[in-house]
Amino acid sequence: MEKPSFRKTLSMEVKKNMNNESRVGFPAILGIHQPIEVKKDLEERMGVQVFEIPILPPSIPGMRIFNRFKAWLIQRGATFLLGHSVSKTILKGKYCKGIEVLHAPVVNSYSADRYILATGRFIGGGLKADQEKISEPLLAFQYFNLPPGRDGLEKTFFSDQPHPIHHAGALIDPSFRPVDEKGELLLENLWVAGTMLAHHHCTDEKIQRRN
Numbered sequence: 001m002e003k004p005s006f007r008k009t010l011s012m013e014v015k016k017n018m019n020n021e022s023r024v025g026f027p028a029i030l031g032i033h034q035p036i037e038v039k040k041d042l043e044e045r046m047g048v049q050v051f052e053i054p055i056l057p058p059s060i061p062g063m064r065i066f067n068r069f070k071a072w073l074i075q076r077g078a079t080f081l082l083g084h085s086v087s088k089t090i091l092k093g094k095y096c097k098g099i100e101v102l103h104a105p106v107v108n109s110y111s112a113d114r115y116i117l118a119t120g121r122f123i124g125g126g127l128k129a130d131q132e133k134i135s136e137p138l139l140a141f142q143y144f145n146l147p148p149g150r151d152g153l154e155k156t157f158f159s160d161q162p163h164p165i166h167h168a169g170a171l172i173d174p175s176f177r178p179v180d181e182k183g184e185l186l187l188e189n190l191w192v193a194g195t196m197l198a199h200h201h202c203t204d205e206k207i208q209r210r211n
């Protein structure tokens with residue numbers, strides 16, 4: 001789609017099949033790098049409005065957002081590391097002083113004034129669960145709102161109620177810093193974001209419920 005010659009052939013073929021439509025939808029194939037230019041060019045060639053229909057993963061719109069964020073961060077001087085996990089946090093009192101990234105056999109250390117923990121839930125490794133407990137592997141806080149032991153686990157697999165395990169996650173204060181179950185601040189310079197937060201149901205909230 002980023003090649004004008006391909007857009008020319010495609011728009012001619014689509015135009016042949018049009019019957020006074022004012023809008024044409026394509027699956028999310030309008031290119032990774034210049035989708036707005038691709039869209040405008042198709043609109044001019046076909047004389048209709050063009051829109052994109054998001055498709056199944058891997059998400060092309062997601063890749064575009066990722067690339068934009070990455071370029072924006074690097075432009076502003078961020079060190080962008082991809083592919084190696086944070087293996088350890090260095091804590092001192094209520095402060096996170098640094099992180100370590102393991103590039104076996106080398107360990108690289110990084111430090112900053114402030115940190116954001118946004119490591120997601122179970123699939124990405126932000127939370128770990130065994131039959132007894134849920135834990136956060138980097139900071140190992142006991143800050144999950146699930147009763148300990150098996151009581152927190154729903155017995156019915158196909159229940160019409162959200163599964164309690166989905167409510168588990170990081171407890172936070174109003175400015176998104178981690179707290180313990182009594183509301184006591186655990187770290188002054190670390191903020192938590194994304195689906196690892198407690199008190200929401202990340203799957204259920206994305207579904208339009210019938211009732």
Ligand SMILES: Cc1cc2nc3c(=O)[nH]c(=O)nc-3n(C[C@H](O)[C@H](O)[C@H](O)COP(=O)(O)OP(=O)(O)OC[C@H]3O[C@@H](n4cnc5c(N)ncnc54)[C@H](O)[C@@H]3O)c2cc1C
Nearest residue numbers: 084085086118119120121124125126193194195196202206
């Ligand atoms: C198959 C599938 C399809 C989905 N489809 C949709 C959809 O169509 N619409 C929708 O709204 N949602 C969808 N979701 C849900 C959506 O992907 C999540 O809600 C969203 O990605 C959560 O964002 P997050 O930033 O909290 O966590 P994540 O996107 O999981 O990001 C956390 C990141 O942290 C990284 N990480 C974890 N531990 C470490 C570490 N120690 N060091 C460094 N990095 C670490 C992980 O590798 C991951 O890249 C889908 C999920 C799945 C699995």
